[in-house]
Amino acid sequence: LARGPVAPDLVGRHVVISAGGTREPLDPVRYLGNRSSGKQGYALARTAVARGARVTLIEANTGLPDPSGADVVRAGTAMQLREAVLKAASDADVVVMAAAVADFRPAEYATGKIKKKDGQEPAPITLVRNPDILAEVAGRRARPEQIVVGFAAETDDVLANGREKLRRKGCDLLVVNEVGERRTFGSEENEAVVLAAGGGETPVPFGPKEALADTVWDLVSARLG
Ligand code: CTP
Ligand code: CA
Numbered sequence: 001l002a003r004g005p006v007a008p009d010l011v012g013r014h015v016v017i018s019a020g021g022t023r024e025p026l027d028p029v030r031y032l033g034n035r036s037s038g039k040q041g042y043a044l045a046r047t048a049v050a051r052g053a054r055v056t057l058i059e060a061n062t063g064l065p066d067p068s069g070a071d072v073v074r075a076g077t078a079m080q081l082r083e084a085v086l087k088a089a090s091d092a093d094v095v096v097m098a099a100a101v102a103d104f105r106p107a108e109y110a111t112g113k114i115k116k117k118d119g120q121e122p123a124p125i126t127l128v129r130n131p132d133i134l135a136e137v138a139g140r141r142a143r144p145e146q147i148v149v150g151f152a153a154e155t156d157d158v159l160a161n162g163r164e165k166l167r168r169k170g171c172d173l174l175v176v177n178e179v180g181e182r183r184t185f186g187s188e189e190n191e192a193v194v195l196a197a198g199g200g201e202t203p204v205p206f207g208p209k210e211a212l213a214d215t216v217w218d219l220v221s222a223r224l225g
Contacts, residue, residue, distance in 0.1 A: 006047075006050050006051050006214070007051065008051055008052035009051055009052070009217070009221045010048055010051040010052045010053035010217065010221065011051075011052035011053070012052075013052075013053045013054070013093040013094065013224070014053070014054045014056070014091055014092045014093050014094075015048045015053045015054070015055055015056070015092065015093060015094040015095075015096065016055075016056045016058065016085065016088040016089055016092040016094070016095045016096070017041050017044050017045050017048070017055065017056070017057050017058070017095075017096045017098060018041065018057075018058045018059075018060070018075075018081060018085055018096070018097050018098055018099035018101075018133075019038040019040070019041020019042055019044070019045070019057060019058070019059050019060070019062060019098050019099055020036055020037075020038035020041065020059050020060035020061050020062040020099055020100070021033060021034040021035065021036035021038070021060055021061055021099065021100040021101075021102075022034075022060045022061070022075075022076065022077050022078045022080075022081055022099065022100070022101050022102045022130075023060070023061050023076055023077060023102075024077055024078065024102045024104070024105035024106060024130075025077070025106070025109055026106050026109070026110065026114065026125065027109065027110040027111075027112065027113050027114045028110075028111070028112070028113060029113055030114070032102060032104070032105070032106065033061070033102075034100045034102065035100075035185040035186070036099065036100035036185065037062065037064075037185060037186040038059060038060075038061075038062030038064055038098075038099075039064070039186070039187075039188065039209055040098050040151070040190060040209045040212065040213070041057070041059070041062075041096075041098035041099060042057070042062070042064055042067055043208075043209035043210045043212070043213040044096055044098060044213040044216065044217075045057045045067045045070045046067045046070075046210070046213075047210055047213040047214050047217060048070075048213075048217060049067065049068070049069035049070055051217055051221075053094075054071075055067075055069065055070040055071065056070070056071045056073060056088045056092070057070045057071065057072050057073070058072075058073045058074075058075055058081060058084045058085055058088065058099070059072060059073070059074060059075070059099075060074075060075050060076060060077075060080075060081055060099055061076060073088065077102075077105070078101045078102050078105060078130040078131070078133070079105075079130070079131075081099060081101060081133065082130075082131055082133045082136070085097070085133055085137060086133075086136070086137070086140075089137050089140075089142050089146070090142045091142065091143075092142065092143075092146060093143070093145070093146060093147065093224065094146070094147045094148075094149065094220055094224075095137050095146065095147075095148050095149070096149040096151075096216070097133060097134040097137070097148075097149065097150050097151060097171075098151050101130060101133055101134075102130055103129065103130060104127035104128060104129060104130060105127065105128060105130055106125055106126070106127060106128075107126040107127060107128045108126070132169070134148070134150045134169050134171060135168070135169045135170060138150075138169055138170040138171045138172075139170055145224070147172050147173070147220050147223050147224060148170075148171040148172055148173075149171060149172065149173040149174070149175065149216060149220065150165070150166070150169050150171045150173070150174045150175070151174070151175045151176075151177070152165050152174055152175070152176050152177070153176075153177045153178075153179045154176060154177070154178060154179065155178070155179050158176055158178045158193070159176070159193065159195075159201075161176075162174055162176035162193065162195050163195060166195050166197060167197075171197070172196065172197050172223060173194055173195065173196055173197070173216070173219055173220070173223075174194070174195045175192050175193075175194050175195075175212070175216060176192055176193050176194075176195060177190060177191070177192045178191070178192075188208060188209060189206055189207055189208055189209065190204075190206070190207070190208075190209050190212045191204065191205060191206040191207070192204045192212055194215060194216065194219055196219065196223075200219075202215060202219060
C-alpha cells in the first residue's frame with residue numbers, strides 16, 4: 001500500500017461491505033446481470049481488515065478469492081443480498097453498499113429452460129422493482145450511531161445527481177464515480193468524489209482502488225469519532 005503503515009482506527013468495529021453484482025434469474029440457465037467486478041468492494045474489505053475491523057463481506061457473483069481475515073457471505077440475487085445485508089447490519093458500526101444491485105428482476109421465474117418455437121415471436125420479459133437495500137439500511141439504522149455508505153456511478157451531472165442521490169437514500173457518505181473511458185468496469189483504478197451528508201466533498205484522484213477505500217475509511221473513522 002502506498003500509504004505505509006496504517007492506523008488501527010477500526011479496531012473493535014464491525015463493518016459490513018457488499019461487493020459485486022447481483023444476477024436475477026429468468027430460468028435455470030439465464031439471468032439479467034451487470035458488469036460490476038467487485039474489486040472496489042474487495043479493496044474496501046482488505047483495507048478494513050488492515051485497519052483492525054471485523055469485516056463481513058457479502059459478495060455477489062465476483063469469482064474473486066476470499067480476502068483473508070474477512071467473513072465472506074455469498075448472495076446471488078438482490079433479494080438474497082438484501083437478506084444477508086440486513087442480517088449482518090443488525091450489529092454493524094458501518095455498512096458500505098459497494099455492490100451493483102439490479103434495480104429490476106424478472107416478474108416470473110421459469111422452472112424449466114425457456115425454449116424457442118419455430119415461427120413464434122419471443123415472449124416479452126416483464127420486470128418488477130427490487131427493494132432499495134441502501135435506503136432501507138439507512139432508514140432503519142440498527143444502531144443510532146451506525147454509518148451508512150453508498151456508491152453511485154453517474155454519466156452526466158455527476159455532482160448534482162450524486163448530491164440528490166445522497167439525500168434520497170438517506171446515507172452518510174456517497175462515493176460518486178464518473179463512468180468514462182479510463183474508468184471501465186473491471187479496472188484496478190478508480191477516480192471519485194466522496195459526498196457527505198451535511199455538505200462535505202472529498203475528491204479522490206485517479207489511482208488504485210485501495211487508495212479510494214482508505215479515503216472512505218478515513219471519512220468513516222472521523223464520523224465514528
Ligand atoms: N442500491 C441498493 N439497492 C438497490 C439499488 C441500489 O442498495 N435496489 C445501492 C447500491 O448498492 C449503491 C447505491 O444504492 O450503493 C446507488 O445505486 P444506484 O444504482 O446508483 O442508485 P439507484 O437509486 O438505483 O439509481 P439509478 O436509477 O441511477 O440506478
Ligand atoms: Ca440502480
